[in-house]
Amino acid sequence: MQDKPVALVTGANQGIGLQIAKELVAHGFTVLVGSRNFERGEAAAKEIGPDARALQLDVTDRASIDAAAKRIRNEFGRLDVLVQNAAISNTTKLPGQSIQEYARLTRPSNVSLDEVRAVWETNVFGVLAVYQAMLPMLREAPEARIVNVSSGVGSLTMNSDPACPWRPNFGPVYPASKTALNAITLAMAIELESTGIKVNAVSPGFTKTNLNEYRGTETIEEGAAEAVRVALLGPDGPTGWFSHAKLGRLPW
Numbered sequence: 001m002q003d004k005p006v007a008l009v010t011g012a013n014q015g016i017g018l019q020i021a022k023e024l025v026a027h028g029f030t031v032l033v034g035s036r037n038f039e040r041g042e043a044a045a046k047e048i049g050p051d052a053r054a055l056q057l058d059v060t061d062r063a064s065i066d067a068a069a070k071r072i073r074n075e076f077g078r079l080d081v082l083v084q085n086a087a088i089s090n091t092t093k094l095p096g097q098s099i100q101e102y103a104r105l106t107r108p109s110n111v112s113l114d115e116v117r118a119v120w121e122t123n124v125f126g127v128l129a130v131y132q133a134m135l136p137m138l139r140e141a142p143e144a145r146i147v148n149v150s151s152g153v154g155s156l157t158m159n160s161d162p163a164c165p166w167r168p169n170f171g172p173v174y175p176a177s178k179t180a181l182n183a184i185t186l187a188m189a190i191e192l193e194s195t196g197i198k199v200n201a202v203s204p205g206f207t208k209t210n211l212n213e214y215r216g217t218e219t220i221e222e223g224a225a226e227a228v229r230v231a232l233l234g235p236d237g238p239t240g241w242f243s244h245a246k247l248g249r250l251p252w
């Protein structure tokens with residue numbers, strides 16, 4: 001087993017995940033750069049430096065998840081931090097189509113169930129599957145942390161307020177997938193509260209990445225900040241929280 005703590009970041013070949021991986025390396029971790037395309041993961045790991053290693057991991061593929069867990073166990077012998085960052089926002093939005101137009105086409109009354117299933121497969125079931133595969137190693141770590149990268153657009157409390165600016169876009173595809181992720185995060189935190197393993201959800205804010213065709217207003221560094229902070233929480237830090245770097249604790 002290696003001495004350095006090990007972190008796995010899913011979907012770390014680009015965007016916020018790549019930035020989280022860079023910062024965890026700077027904090028002394030060996031970081032496994034999860035990437036469904038191994039070559040893209042290798043390129044990202046090379047960009048970060050020798051303490052980053054590419055790990056083929058498609059969160060929707062059982063065999064890929066099992067192989068990744070086996071490789072971590074055999075090659076590194078430990079897992080201290082799991083950042084569940086991989087997600088997709090849709091599979092059918094046309095290039096250049098506005099978020100508002102896509103929301104109009106994906107209301108509860110007219111959304112394709114295939115579209116809902118595809119997004120939930122990655123954003124919800126993928127997270128649960130990776131959790132189950134990695135938990136035995138996290139339980140062995142001295143101070144394990146799990147960070148689920150969610151979004152404020154999934155907050156039921158905020159979307160219940162008529163003044164909430166993104167409320168008109170709340171729908172069953174991406175926003176509700178993040179609501180479900182929040183629910184699962186709380187369930188994980190409750191399951192693990194007697195163990196010292198902290199499980200929290202974070203919202204990066206509207207960040208300029210591929211996910212939104214680079215329309216976001218926050219930088220990659222701003223988007224990654226809360227996930228990194230929560231991954232490094234000390235023993236007195238909270239578990240079962242949902243938070244944002246500038247806004248602090250968010251309502252579920």
Ligand code: NAP
Binds near residue numbers: 016017085209
């Ligand atoms: P991004 O640049 O599109 O990155 C998403 C990452 O997830 C990519 O590396 C992608 O891989 C990976 N991914 C997608 N499906 C996967 C799968 N089945 N298995 C493994 N990896 C998969 O988007 P981002 O903005 O950085 O998103 C990171 C996280 O922040 C997501 O959870 C997102 O929901 C959340 N978030 C983002 C914003 C924002 O404004 N950007 C706001 C709130 C929350 P490929 O490169 O192969 O596609």
